[in-house]
Amino acid sequence: MGKLNTLLNRKRVTRRDFLKWMSAVVAVTSLPGGNTAWGKKPYKDIVSVRNGLVFDHEVKVFHSTGGYNCGSRCHHKLHVKNGRLLRITSSGDIPRKDSAASDESVGEIGNPMQRRACARCYGGYIQRLYQPDRLKYPMIQTKSRGDITGFKRISWEEAIEYVAERTAAAIKRKEVLGYVPILQKLPWGIYGFPSIVNEHKPYICLHGNESSGFATSAKFDALGANAYANSMSDRFNSDLVITWGLDSSRTTYWNEHGHWFSTKSREAGVANVVISPNHTDVAAILATGTTVTVDGNTVKIPGWIPIRPATDGALAVAMAYVIYKRNLHDKVFLQDKCFGFFKGQKIISTAPGTNLCGQRYNTQFPPGFEEGHEFTDAAGKKFKTGEKYAGASFQVPQGESFQEYLEALELAPDPRDKASKQGQNTQRWSTRKKGIPFVHYHDKAVDIAVYRGVIDFAARLTGVPSEIIEGLAVKYATVNAAFLEVGGGPQRAWNGYEWSMATIALAAMAGHTDKKGGGPGGFMLASQPEKMCATPLPQIMPGTGINDPETDNIIYIPMGSWAHTVLTGKDYRDRESLIRDTRICTRGALDLTGREKLLEIDLFFIRNLNVLQTSEFVNKKIEAIKTLKDFIVVDQVMTASATYADIVLPAATHFEVEGIGISIASACTFMMEKALDPLYDTMNDEELVALIKTKVTEKLKDGAKNTEKPPETTADGPTREQMTQILFTMGQPSEFYKKHVDPNAKEISFEAFKQQGFMDHPVPAEKSIVGFRDINVPGRLENTTGRINLYSPFWGQLRPSRRDATGRLLSGMRSAGVCYLPNIEGYESFFKDNDVRKAFTGYRSPVSNRTYTLQYITNKARNRAHTVFDSNPMIKDHFPQTVKMNPMDAARRGIQNGDIVYIYNDRGCIKVPAELSHYIVPGAISVEHGGWYRPHPSETVTIWMNDQEDDKYRQKTVPVDIGGTDNVLTYDFSMKEIYISTGINAQGGACEVSKTKPA
Amino acid sequence: MAQWGFYFNQDRCIGCKTCVMACKNWNDSRRGDVAVNRYREADYQVPLGAMEKSAHFINPANGLTHYEEFRKFHMKEDWRWVDTHETGQVIQQPNNTFESSFDRRYLSNSCNHCDQPACVVACPEGIIYKEETYGIVLVDHENCISCGECKTACPWEAPQFYTPEFDKFEMSDPKRPKMTKCTLCIDRITEGLKPACVASCWNRALDAGPMEELRKQYSGKFMVTVPEFESDYVESLKMNTKPNIMFKKKGQV
Numbered sequence A: 001m002g003k004l005n006t007l008l009n010r011k012r013v014t015r016r017d018f019l020k021w022m023s024a025v026v027a028v029t030s031l032p033g034g035n036t037a038w039g040k041k042p043y044k045d046i047v048s049v050r051n052g053l054v055f056d057h058e059v060k061v062f063h064s065t066g067g068y069n070c071g072s073r074c075h076h077k078l079h080v081k082n083g084r085l086l087r088i089t090s091s092g093d094i095p096r097k098d099s100a101a102s103d104e105s106v107g108e109i110g111n112p113m114q115r116r117a118c119a120r121c122y123g124g125y126i127q128r129l130y131q132p133d134r135l136k137y138p139m140i141q142t143k144s145r146g147d148i149t150g151f152k153r154i155s156w157e158e159a160i161e162y163v164a165e166r167t168a169a170a171i172k173r174k175e176v177l178g179y180v181p182i183l184q185k186l187p188w189g190i191y192g193f194p195s196i197v198n199e200h201k202p203y204i205c206l207h208g209n210e211s212s213g214f215a216t217s218a219k220f221d222a223l224g225a226n227a228y229a230n231s232m233s234d235r236f237n238s239d240l241v242i243t244w245g246l247d248s249s250r251t252t253y254w255n256e257h258g259h260w261f262s263t264k265s266r267e268a269g270v271a272n273v274v275i276s277p278n279h280t281d282v283a284a285i286l287a288t289g290t291t292v293t294v295d296g297n298t299v300k301i302p303g304w305i306p307i308r309p310a311t312d313g314a315l316a317v318a319m320a321y322v323i324y325k326r327n328l329h330d331k332v333f334l335q336d337k338c339f340g341f342f343k344g345q346k347i348i349s350t351a352p353g354t355n356l357c358g359q360r361y362n363t364q365f366p367p368g369f370e371e372g373h374e375f376t377d378a379a380g381k382k383f384k385t386g387e388k389y390a391g392a393s394f395q396v397p398q399g400e401s402f403q404e405y406l407e408a409l410e411l412a413p414d415p416r417d418k419a420s421k422q423g424q425n426t427q428r429w430s431t432r433k434k435g436i437p438f439v440h441y442h443d444k445a446v447d448i449a450v451y452r453g454v455i456d457f458a459a460r461l462t463g464v465p466s467e468i469i470e471g472l473a474v475k476y477a478t479v480n481a482a483f484l485e486v487g488g489g490p491q492r493a494w495n496g497y498e499w500s501m502a503t504i505a506l507a508a509m510a511g512h513t514d515k516k517g518g519g520p521g522g523f524m525l526a527s528q529p530e531k532m533c534a535t536p537l538p539q540i541m542p543g544t545g546i547n548d549p550e551t552d553n554i555i556y557i558p559m560g561s562w563a564h565t566v567l568t569g570k571d572y573r574d575r576e577s578l579i580r581d582t583r584i585c586t587r588g589a590l591d592l593t594g595r596e597k598l599l600e601i602d603l604f605f606i607r608n609l610n611v612l613q614t615s616e617f618v619n620k621k622i623e624a625i626k627t628l629k630d631f632i633v634v635d636q637v638m639t640a641s642a643t644y645a646d647i648v649l650p651a652a653t654h655f656e657v658e659g660i661g662i663s664i665a666s667a668c669t670f671m672m673e674k675a676l677d678p679l680y681d682t683m684n685d686e687e688l689v690a691l692i693k694t695k696v697t698e699k700l701k702d703g704a705k706n707t708e709k710p711p712e713t714t715a716d717g718p719t720r721e722q723m724t725q726i727l728f729t730m731g732q733p734s735e736f737y738k739k740h741v742d743p744n745a746k747e748i749s750f751e752a753f754k755q756q757g758f759m760d761h762p763v764p765a766e767k768s769i770v771g772f773r774d775i776n777v778p779g780r781l782e783n784t785t786g787r788i789n790l791y792s793p794f795w796g797q798l799r800p801s802r803r804d805a806t807g808r809l810l811s812g813m814r815s816a817g818v819c820y821l822p823n824i825e826g827y828e829s830f831f832k833d834n835d836v837r838k839a840f841t842g843y844r845s846p847v848s849n850r851t852y853t854l855q856y857i858t859n860k861a862r863n864r865a866h867t868v869f870d871s872n873p874m875i876k877d878h879f880p881q882t883v884k885m886n887p888m889d890a891a892r893r894g895i896q897n898g899d900i901v902y903i904y905n906d907r908g909c910i911k912v913p914a915e916l917s918h919y920i921v922p923g924a925i926s927v928e929h930g931g932w933y934r935p936h937p938s939e940t941v942t943i944w945m946n947d948q949e950d951d952k953y954r955q956k957t958v959p960v961d962i963g964g965t966d967n968v969l970t971y972d973f974s975m976k977e978i979y980i981s982t983g984i985n986a987q988g989g990a991c992e993v994s995k996t997k998p999a
Numbered sequence B: 001m002a003q004w005g006f007y008f009n010q011d012r013c014i015g016c017k018t019c020v021m022a023c024k025n026w027n028d029s030r031r032g033d034v035a036v037n038r039y040r041e042a043d044y045q046v047p048l049g050a051m052e053k054s055a056h057f058i059n060p061a062n063g064l065t066h067y068e069e070f071r072k073f074h075m076k077e078d079w080r081w082v083d084t085h086e087t088g089q090v091i092q093q094p095n096n097t098f099e100s101s102f103d104r105r106y107l108s109n110s111c112n113h114c115d116q117p118a119c120v121v122a123c124p125e126g127i128i129y130k131e132e133t134y135g136i137v138l139v140d141h142e143n144c145i146s147c148g149e150c151k152t153a154c155p156w157e158a159p160q161f162y163t164p165e166f167d168k169f170e171m172s173d174p175k176r177p178k179m180t181k182c183t184l185c186i187d188r189i190t191e192g193l194k195p196a197c198v199a200s201c202w203n204r205a206l207d208a209g210p211m212e213e214l215r216k217q218y219s220g221k222f223m224v225t226v227p228e229f230e231s232d233y234v235e236s237l238k239m240n241t242k243p244n245i246m247f248k249k250k251g252q253v
Helices: A002-009 A015-030 A119-129 A156-172 A213-222 A232-237 A258-267 A281-285 A312-325 A331-337 A402-408 A448-462 A466-478 A496-510 A529-533 A559-568 A575-585 A618-627 A685-700 A720-730 A735-740 A750-756 A887-892 B018-026 B067-071 B118-122 B149-153 B186-190 B196-200 B211-217 B231-239
Strands: A010-013 A060-064 A076-081 A084-090 A139-141 A151-153 A180-184 A203-207 A240-244 A271-276 A290-294 A297-301 A304-306 A346-348 A374-376 A382-384 A393-395 A482-486 A555-558 A603-607 A630-635 A647-650 A659-662 A669-672 A854-857 A883-885 A900-905 A908-916 A924-927 A935-945 A954-961 A990-994 B004-009 B080-087 B090-092 B098-100 B103-110 B128-130 B137-139 B206-210 B245-248
Touching: A060 A669, A084 A119, A084 B018, A084 B196, A119 B018, A139 A156, A156 A180, A156 A603, A156 A630, A156 A647, A156 A685, A203 A559, A213 A496, A232 A258, A232 A482, A240 A258, A240 A466, A258 A271, A258 A281, A271 A281, A281 B103, A290 A466, A297 A466, A304 B098, A312 A402, A312 A448, A312 A466, A312 A496, A331 A496, A448 A466, A466 A482, A466 A496, A482 A496, A529 A735, A555 A559, A555 A575, A559 A618, A618 A935, A618 A954, A659 A720, A669 A720, A669 A750, A883 A887, A887 A908, A908 A935, B004 B103, B004 B211, B018 B080, B018 B103, B018 B196, B118 B128, B118 B149, B196 B206, B206 B211, B211 B245
Parallel strands: A180 A203, A180 A603, A203 A555, A240 A271, A240 A482, A271 A304, A603 A630, A630 A647, A854 A924, A883 A908, A908 A954, B004 B245
Antiparallel strands: A010 B080, A060 A076, A076 A084, A139 A151, A139 A647, A290 A297, A346 A393, A374 A382, A659 A669, A854 A990, A883 A924, A900 A908, A900 A990, A935 A954, B004 B206, B080 B103, B090 B098, B128 B137
C-alpha cells in the first residue's frame, strides 16, 4: 500500500492525458466504418494566415447573450462579417488601459460587474451554429425510430402538413378520452414560447423542475412560494461562507457568477468551507478552511469537507443536534418567527395568503384545493377552499417537533420498535435508553457517551469526522453571521427535500436567517433578491390562464417519470390518487374511474430539449418513445432525442431574431440583436408554432380553409415583439431598487439599452439586501402559518393515519417535520440490516440479485449547459466524458487511468474511459451530467425494467451507451400518495464499475 | 521595444479553460488547417429529393455521430492550455470517515515569448523570430518544413501543429501542417485591446502587458518567476530561455 500511495500521491493532468482520454473516446465512438463521403473538393477561398495578424475593421459587433437554458446570462459580443459569425467575445473585452476598475468590479453603482461568458459559450456557440449536425431543413423518419439513416429531407409544406395532421388526430381523440393525449414539457414554455395545443385543454404536461424541484418544494412548505434569500454581494458581510453541494465555478441556472463573488469575498478575508463528495473547483481554489474552539480545544476545519453522496441531510441534522445539545440555538427566533421547533408549539396563523397561493409550475397542490374540501385547524375551525389561513390555529403533534426529533436521535435502537425490526435504524443513532431523559450538554448529568454516539453515527454515515461535524456546528452557531451557500447537488436526490428543510432549520437555529451576512439556507435556487431590483417575471402570464390556480386546466404528471406514464398509463401514484388528482386538475370534468389505462399519451411534442436524457432512467424512456404514436422534435442540432423522432423541424437560433434575454436570478437584462439572417432552411420557434396551429385549426374544421388571420395575441400570450417590450419594461430599475439600493436609479431608453447591450442594477455589499428583513418578513410569509415552518401542516394533514412510527408517510415520503431520510439505494442499504454500525455488504438488488458497492453522483460538466454543446469537439476534446473514480476503488478492480470501463446497475450500462483521481471520495464515482446517449451498435446488457402497471421488474436487453449518459443509471421513482413537484433522483444510487462487460 | 509578457494568479484560476476556448475562438482563422478544412454553409446540405442517393451528416455506416468529421472545423492547436496538478489523497478510515490531504492547482500556460527562445535557435529554416514592438515570438509559416524541432526544443512544447502526425506528410501535400503558435493576439494589442485569453478569463486570473508594467503592478507574497512544481518551467530555467511571465502561486490567504 505504501508504494501505491506514493504512486497515487502526485498527479499532473496535462494535454497528453487529454489526448489519451480523447483517443479512448474516439475509439469507442467512431467504431468501424468511420468513413466520409464529403470533403473531397478543395476549398477555394483560402485565407492567408499572415492576414490574421492585422485587426479586421470590417467586422461588425452585435450584442447578445446565451440563448439556452443556462439561467445565468452573460454579455456576448458577436463579431460578424459577410453574414457569418466569426468570433464571440464577452464583457471583459474592453480596452486594456485603465480597465482594472471594471474588470475587478463585483457590482458597484455606476460600475456594474462584467458578466463574462465561460468556456461553454466561447467553445460551443460558433461550432453549434456551423456544424455538420446542425438541423438545416425538416426531415422525416422513413425507417424505424432511432435509425438516423432513415431521415429524409422534406419541404416545409409537407412537414407542417404532417405535424398538423398528427396533432389534429390527437386532439380529436379528446371526444373519446375527455382529454387531449398530447404530452408537453412545459405548459406554456419559458419566457413566452407558445404551445401548440393551448386552446385544447386539458392536455398532459410535465411538472417539476430538474434543477431545483425538491428545494422549491421545501421552500414552498417552509418559507412560502415567493421568498427571497440574501443578495449575492451579502457574502462580503459574512464571517463564514459554507458552500454546500455547489460548485459555483461550473454550475449553471442559479449561479449568477457566484465564483467571482466568492473569489473577491475570500480575498476580502471571508472564510470559506466546501462540503461535497468531490473536490470541486471552488474547493480547489476558493476554500480557506477555518478554526474553532470547542471545549477549550482548537479544531481545524478543512477547506474541503468530503462527504458521502446523498447523506447531506444526515450531516445537517447532526449539526442541528450539536447546536441544540449545546444550547446554542436561538430560542427567541425559533419561538417568535418559526413554527415546529419546540414540542407542542401552538400558534395562530398570520399568513397573508389563501390556501390557493403558490406557483403551480414549481409546487404541489395547496391543501384544500379540491372543490368542497374543508381544512380543519387545531381548534376545530373549518376553512373552505380559497379562504385565508390567517386566524387558523396550528399545533405540532406530539413527537413531530424538531426538538423531539433531535432528542430521539440519542435513543438506542429498540428491537420492539417497528422500524428497528425492519432493520431501518435510521432515526436511532446512539445509546440512550428509553425513559432516561434528555439533558443539554452543559448540564453536569450529561452522558458524554450518548452525545458522542450521535455524532459518531453521523460520522460513520456521512464520512465527515466527528470533530469536524461538531466543530462546524459550533462555528456556524457562534459566529456573528454565516452564509449557508446551498447548491442544487444534494437536493437532486430522492432525499433532497429533507436536506433542504434541514438547512433551513440550521439557519433558523443559528439565528442567521434574517441577518446581514447570513441567509435562510435551503432554497437559494433562483431566489436571489436581485431579481426584485428589476421586475420579476409574473407567475401567471397574462392571457394564458396557465399557472393560475383558478382557471388552469392541465393534467400534470411528475417530470422524471413520464416514461412510466407513457408505458403504464399512470405514474407512481396509486390508481385512486391519480384519479382524484386528475379530477382536481380538470375542475371535476374528467373522471378516469374504471378505465383500464388511465392516461394515454399519443403524441409527445418537444422543443429545444434533449428530453431523452434530462431526467432519469434513459433505457425506459427509449422504450416509452418507441411505443408513442408520434414523437415530434424541434431543435437546432441532431440531439440524442431528435434521433428518435418521427419528424425533426429545424429551429433558428437566437442570433437570427431580435429579442431580449434575462437572467433567472439577477436584475440584468440583455439585448439580443439580430446578427445573422436565418441560416439554411430553418425557422424561428414562434413562426413555426403559429404555422402549425393555423394548419391544425384548418384540420379540425374538417378541411375547411381557415381564412382568419392568426390573431396577434392568442391564448398563447404575447407575440415576440410584445414580449421584447414587456421584458424591456420589466428590466428597468424597480421601486424596490430605488428604495433599498439606489434612490437615483434612472430608467433608460430602448435606444440606449440597445447601444449598451444590457442594463444591470448592481447591489453593492454595503447596500446588500437581506431577504427575510427587507422582503419576506417572518410572520407574513406566504405559506400556511406565516412563519418559517419546521413542521409543515401541509404534509401533516395528508393521511396522517398512514404514517409509520418514525413519522414518515408509508411510501417513504415525507415527514411533516424536519428529519433525515435515507436515500433509495443510499449508503445505509450497503450494510447488513441497513445499519451502518454493522457489516458492509454492498447493496444487494432484490430485483437482479446483483451486488453493487459504489454510488454515483452526476455533477455538472464544464463543457455543457445540461446537455447542450456535447456534440462540439472543440470544447469536448478538452473535457472528455469520463467516469471519475478514486484510485483506491480503481486499484481493487484492476483499473488504470484511461482504461475503458463499464459503469452499470439494474437500469443500464455506460462505457467510458476511467479518470482516476482523489478528486472524488472512495466509494463514489462521478459521471458528469449531460453526455449524449449513443447506443453501441453491437454490445448489449441485461437490465430490469418496471414497464407495466403491475410494477414488476422484467428483464430486457438494451445496448451499452457509449455517450456516457448519467441518467442511464438513475431511477425514476416519484411519490405514491400524492402529486408533488419533483426534482431528479440524480445522486447516490448504487452501481458498479468493471473492465469487463456485465451480462 | 517594450517586452510584453503574461501574469498568472494561481489563487484565482479555477481551471475552467475559458482562456483556451477564447483563444481558439479568436484565432480560428490562424489555425494550420484553415485552408483545407473550412466549414461552409453550403456543405452537408442535400437538396430536396436528393437525399436517397447522398450521404448525410450522420455516419451512414453505423448510425453514430461523426465526431472526427466535426473536429475538422475548429482549431486543434492549443496555443493556450491548462494543466492540473493534484497532490495528496482522500482515505477512508476504519470508522468510515474520510481524511483528506488532497489539493489541486491549475496552471494556464501558453508561449511565454522568451527573451532567448529555444524555438528560434532550433528552427533549421530560421523562420521563427522575435517581433520588434512587443517582443512577441512569431513564425513565418510559409517556409515551415514541419520538422518539429521548435516543438521539441521548447520546454512547454508551445509551437503547435494541427495534428500530432505533422511530420508524416509529403512536402508537396497541401494538407501538410505548418507550425502555428500564440501571437499574443498582436492584432488585438495593437488596437489597445487585451489578448483574447486575458479578456475572457472568467475569474480574472490572467493579465498581459509590458513586463515592466506588470512587475510594478504585481508584487508581494507568493510571487515567483518559476513555479518549482512545474517541470517545464524548471527546464526553462536550466536552458535559460528567460520566459516573460510572472506568477502568483496558490497560497492560503
